[in-house]
Amino acid sequence: MKTISPQDLNNVQLQTLLQTAIAPRPIALASTIDKDGNVNLSPFSFFNMFSTNPPVVIFSPSRRVRDNTTKHTLENVNQVAEVVIGIVNYSIVQQISLASTEYEKGVNEFVKAGLTMKEADLVKPKLIEECPVNLECKVLEIKSLGTEGGAGNLIICEIIKIHLREEYLNEEGNLDQKKLDLVARLGANWYSRNNENNLFEVPKPLATKGIGFDQLPEAIKYSKIFTGNDLGMLANVEQLPEGSFSADENTHSEARKFLSENKIEEAWKVLTV
Structure with a gap:
């Protein structure tokens, strides 16, 4: 730097x-x-x-x-x-x-x-x-x-x-x-x-508390597919879904497509085994 x-x-x-x-x-x-x-x-x-x-x-x-x-x-x-x-x-x-x-x-x-x-x-x-x-x-x-x-x-x-x-x-x-x-x-x-071509929304954790990066499953936290922004979205849920979580990169890529559309719940469903 x-x-x-x-x-x-x-x-x-x-x-x-x-x-x-x-x-x-x-x-x-x-x-x-x-x-x-x-x-x-x-x-x-x-x-x-x-x-x-x-x-x-x-x-x-x-x-x-x-x-x-x-x-x-x-x-x-x-x-x-x-x-x-x-x-x-x-x-x-x-x-x-x-x-x-x-x-x-x-x-x-x-x-x-x-x-x-x-x-x-x-x-x-x-x-x-x-x-x-x-x-x-x-x-x-x-x-x-x-x-x-x-x-x-x-x-x-x-x-x-x-x-x-x-x-x-x-x-x-x-x-x-x-x-x-x-x-x-x-x-x-x-x-x-x-304008409407470059605006985007980011849900703010004001009324709720996101679980944070530290609570993300290691298979997801250390993925080679997800960016910091992706992980920030996944960590902005109140609780983890029940079950285990996929470490498969193809699955992570599929979940990332949902994240690009701001569909966090759908991304977690893909990641949950």
């Missing part, structure tokens, strides 16, 4: 490494406004949710690595402590990229990116009509992580109103993960797309 100390890399190298490794990252399209009423729109992939009660999200406009300057978004929220965060999906990803251009102060990125401003209900910054989800937020705190290029500025926001485009809802009125077609940021110029 290659080992690296962060201090052995320059800021550009470290940023490239971390942005590639810590991915995919959701994108916050931050709509802000300054004290004079100038609108700004900019995307940030240093972004996520951190609490639901209260509902809190955090994004970070870092100081620019190349010249240690700050972004208009940071300047704006210091003047008007409100922000609208739009969630980004594939249908607008190219427009979002355009909005990341470093235009001069006072240039409206809504106009440059061809996106539509809409009045918010509770805050001064504008909603982004094309985003599948808009979060009206008040800024609770801005925490600086340093004064050098690359240092983040955590903008801690409480969500006070949520807007959902109805075409992204299911019959129950909830957001449909498959319809959203969200995009996420990777390293360099890479993005990922999350």
Whole structure:
């Protein structure tokens, strides 16, 4: 395993490494406004949710690595402590990229990116009509992580109103993960797309306790056929089936086909003699 100390890399190298490794990252399209009423729109992939009660999200406009300057978004929220965060999906990803251009102060990125401003209900910054989800937020705190290029500025926001485009809802009125077609940021110029062609579900052992790897029969645990993911699925049952278990590789291959379809019970039936 290659080992690296962060201090052995320059800021550009470290940023490239971390942005590639810590991915995919959701994108916050931050709509802000300054004290004079100038609108700004900019995307940030240093972004996520951190609490639901209260509902809190955090994004970070870092100081620019190349010249240690700050972004208009940071300047704006210091003047008007409100922000609208739009969630980004594939249908607008190219427009979002355009909005990341470093235009001069006072240039409206809504106009440059061809996106539509809409009045918010509770805050001064504008909603982004094309985003599948808009979060009206008040800024609770801005925490600086340093004064050098690359240092983040955590903008801690409480969500006070949520807007959902109805075409992204299911019959129950909830957001449909498959319809959203969200995009996420990777390293360099890479993005990922999350639609029904690459989504998958992993059952979480919240209400129940999986038996764990240590309780798997040795014939299965040390199989040359099963991967770590396969064994993780087999170990996520509350109890082993009764009987003995096959060590036959052909049988393991058959069971693995069921696991690839998320059919854990059927896989165990194949493995049980």
